[in-house]
Amino acid sequence: MEKYEEKALKDIEEFGCHVLNVLGDDEGPGFSYSIGIERTSGQPELIVTGLKSELANWMVNEYNARVRTREAFQPGAFYSGFIDGFDVTFREVEEKHYADYFGWANWLYDGDQFRVLQLIYPSTQGFWPWDSEATADFKWFLPKLYAN
Secondary structure, three states, X not given: OOHHHHHHHHHHHHHOOEEEEEOOEOOEOOEEEEEOHHHHHOOOEEEEEOOOHHHHHHHHHHHHHHHHOOOOOOOOOEEEEEEOXXXXXXXXXXXXXXXXXXXXXXXXXXXXXXXXXXXXXXXXOOOOOXXXXXXXXXXXXXXXXXXX
């Protein structure tokens, strides 16, 4: 086993998850995602797209801390405490995106037998990516990885 794999497993054992950061490029925004949350708490993994890795990591760790206290996040409901002054919501990521976004989760779970939620946040003007007023630039930072 490689040292980085050992580090991931140690983080999962100690903290309940390991967070991975993927840099953005011309084809898509950067993103951060968890591995291990479903294994340690029975709740879905989480992906946060389009934010600086420090903020995205904090959001993933906040989600992990909250699910470890048995809080459950229902897709489509709104929650506070992730971004000052704004609620966020969650959507279930479709499995067709797993190969492109969740390589480490596929490694950890030895396949695609895990669930993932995408954390969706509004623009600074309060628009959601599905609102007609949302700009194309804003929508680019929140690729639609969910069906509804």
